[in-house]
Amino acid sequence: MVLNAYTARQIRDAEKPHLDAGEPLMDVAARGLAEAAVRLLRERAGGVGGADVVLLVGSGNNGGDALHAGAALSSRGARVTAVLTAPRHHSEGMAALRGAGGAVLDLAEDGEAACLEAAAAADLLVDGILGTGGSGGLREPAAGLVRGLLAGRDDARRTPAVIACDVPSGLDATTGRLSGPVLPADLTVTFAAPTTGLVAPASASAVGRIETVPIGIEDDLPEPSALVLEDADLPGVWPAPGEGDHKYTRGVVGTVAGSDAFPGAGLMCVRAAINAGAGMVRYTGGAALAGLMALECPEAVRSEHVGADRVQAWAVGSGATGGAAEREIRAALDSGLPVVADAAAIQILAGAAGEGERARASVVMTPHAGELASALEWAVRLSPAAGNGCAPPPWRPAWPRRTCRRTASPTAPGSRRRRCRGPARPARCSAARCCSRAGPPWWRAPASCSRTPGAARGWPRPARGHAHGHAGRGRGLSSGAGRARRRAGRRRRVGPGRGRGAAAAARDQHRGARAPPAHARRLPHPGAARAAARTLSRGSLRGH
Numbered sequence: 001m002v003l004n005a006y007t008a009r010q011i012r013d014a015e016k017p018h019l020d021a022g023e024p025l026m027d028v029a030a031r032g033l034a035e036a037a038v039r040l041l042r043e044r045a046g047g048v049g050g051a052d053v054v055l056l057v058g059s060g061n062n063g064g065d066a067l068h069a070g071a072a073l074s075s076r077g078a079r080v081t082a083v084l085t086a087p088r089h090h091s092e093g094m095a096a097l098r099g100a101g102g103a104v105l106d107l108a109e110d111g112e113a114a115c116l117e118a119a120a121a122a123d124l125l126v127d128g129i130l131g132t133g134g135s136g137g138l139r140e141p142a143a144g145l146v147r148g149l150l151a152g153r154d155d156a157r158r159t160p161a162v163i164a165c166d167v168p169s170g171l172d173a174t175t176g177r178l179s180g181p182v183l184p185a186d187l188t189v190t191f192a193a194p195t196t197g198l199v200a201p202a203s204a205s206a207v208g209r210i211e212t213v214p215i216g217i218e219d220d221l222p223e224p225s226a227l228v229l230e231d232a233d234l235p236g237v238w239p240a241p242g243e244g245d246h247k248y249t250r251g252v253v254g255t256v257a258g259s260d261a262f263p264g265a266g267l268m269c270v271r272a273a274i275n276a277g278a279g280m281v282r283y284t285g286g287a288a289l290a291g292l293m294a295l296e297c298p299e300a301v302r303s304e305h306v307g308a309d310r311v312q313a314w315a316v317g318s319g320a321t322g323g324a325a326e327r328e329i330r331a332a333l334d335s336g337l338p339v340v341a342d343a344a345a346i347q348i349l350a351g352a353a354g355e356g357e358r359a360r361a362s363v364v365m366t367p368h369a370g371e372l373a374s375a376l377e378w379a380v381r382l383s384p385a386a387g388n389g390c391a392p393p394p395w396r397p398a399w400p401r402r403t404c405r406r407t408a409s410p411t412a413p414g415s416r417r418r419r420c421r422g423p424a425r426p427a428r429c430s431a432a433r434c435c436s437r438a439g440p441p442w443w444r445a446p447a448s449c450s451r452t453p454g455a456a457r458g459w460p461r462p463a464r465g466h467a468h469g470h471a472g473r474g475r476g477l478s479s480g481a482g483r484a485r486r487r488a489g490r491r492r493r494v495g496p497g498r499g500r501g502a503a504a505a506a507r508d509q510h511r512g513a514r515a516p517p518a519h520a521r522r523l524p525h526p527g528a529a530r531a532a533a534r535t536l537s538r539g540s541l542r543g544h
């Protein structure tokens with residue numbers, strides 16, 4: 001069955017009207033959590049009666065769920081101890097646990113050693129430190145406790161089973177990023193529907209099996225942000241050839257993939273299209289690729305260029321480097337045919353999205369796990385619901401890629417003629433691509449304008465290697481290699497820009513005419529994020 005996943009914000013928005021109406025969502029959620037715990041205890045400890053259960057409890061409702069579930073387990077005969085990891089806790093949940101005979105340890109008062117000892121002796125740990133309200137990795141002292149638990153697992157002969165309540169604490173519910181220590185769960189019990197972070201490939205090792213407990217808000221969930229296909233879904237959607245089919249009725253796939261530098265990527269792309277059942281595969285590319293293809297995939301047919309022969313869908317971008325490949329990719333993207341976009345094609349779509357252009361046809365992007373996590377993060381930041389109240393990112397985005405020589409204010413590419421007017425009047429700057437206008441809503445807010453000195457001081461600069469494409473080629477690098485790259489960048493800028501003006505060259509640069517260095521692609525170009533956000537909002541990005 002196709003699994004629908006939602007961002008944490010989507011789940012929380014769907015919950016809100018029900019909470020406002022006074023529906024006891026937590027009771028339902030905690031009951032589901034307790035039932036899952038009972039099943040796991042039967043598997044692992046022979047039953048609930050006499051089993052030792054330790055609840056790791058944070059300050060929010062996630063801790064409340066764990067406390068209520070602990071109360072239910074205690075009433076069924078388990079020895080339940082809550083370890084409080086924060087000064088605050090859910091008071092009703094705590095009252096329920098105490099009422100059911102549960103014990104309590106306070107991490108701050110009783111000390112880490114006592115808490116670790118209790119946890120190590122448990123049959124089951126319920127991780128209720130953080131849920132969808134968490135941001136960033138676990139803070140101290142909870143982080144220290146989890147580190148201690150992880151260290152203890154290495155030498156223990158017997159490790160307790162772990163159930164994560166809603167999400168493993170420290171894992172970002174939307175992006176699946178793991179920041180700091182996270183206790184890997186055998187089972188994650190989530191409510192209403194899984195969040196995208198649970199199904200993101202990056203989090204698989206921490207999430208374990210996923211069980212979803214319906215809590216009555218399911219009908220109010222919007223379009224999912226990610227769909228996960230399971231093996232059993234494929235036969236139903238995969239077109240199988242019939243007796244009368246021939247190569248053209250089964251569809252022709254065209255590829256713009258591989259290059260003289262990376263011919264293997266082209267080969268793999270063509271082979272994937274053949275293996276997927278395309279009636280015929282046409283590839284574009286140079287002599288090196290053609291030679292390899294003749295030996296390895298003789299059934300593929302060479303096409304001079306995109307548009308020379310008819311195809312019904314494109315697979316573009318993998319290992320395609322150089323100006324000629326880029327032109328072919330652009331032509332495929334402009335063809336109006338469905339496209340699978342990878343690597344360079346994602347960068348090009350990103351650049352176009354940054355210019356406000358929409359993709360012309362269905363695009364399925366194939367980001368790797370890190371790119372997917374970034375895309376999901378940006379999808380949230382750019383969603384209209386995020387508004388200006390959205391927290392700033394943990395790193396400073398690289399929209400303003402140049403610095404105005406007059407005012408020393410950062411401006412965005414393409415703004416060389418009309419420079420940013422500096423920090424005095426951020427909201428009224430008239431630069432065509434002023435940093436207060438480019439980017440998502442929170443970035444446009446005057447309070448977070450990069451030209452506001454406080455904001456510039458307060459935000460950490462991206463670590464080297466974590467800047468996106470062009471920033472990595474510019475001022476962000478101070479090493480010898482960086483200087484060499486900058487010099488090379490300057491030299492390269494002269495050629496294509498000559499005779500057309502610097503603005504045109506800058507535009508080309510912004511649109512991705514030259515691929516950024518690999519080290520600089522680890523965080524998405526903001527435009528890439530927007531492209532991804534659009535694709536996500538159309539529901540066409542398939543996680544996993």
Ligand SMILES: NC(=O)C1=CN([C@@H]2O[C@H](COP(=O)(O)OP(=O)(O)OC[C@H]3O[C@@H](n4cnc5c(N)ncnc54)[C@H](OP(=O)(O)O)[C@@H]3O)[C@@H](O)[C@H]2O)[C@@H](O)CC1
Nearest residue numbers: 025026029060061062130131132133134135137138139166
């Ligand atoms: N809404 C409902 O009724 C339902 C909700 N449900 C459940 O509620 C969960 C969401 O609850 P929630 O909104 O209270 O968030 P949750 O994650 O428990 O804690 C937030 C607290 O943690 C803190 N904190 C933040 N980051 C932190 C960090 N890195 N490290 C340490 N602490 C950190 C932060 O403190 P602050 O930053 O304010 O000091 C804040 O107080 C959801 O996942 C589901 O389990 C279900 O019962 C169904 C019905």
Ligand SMILES: [K+]
Nearest residue numbers: 127130167169
């Ligand atoms: K949790």
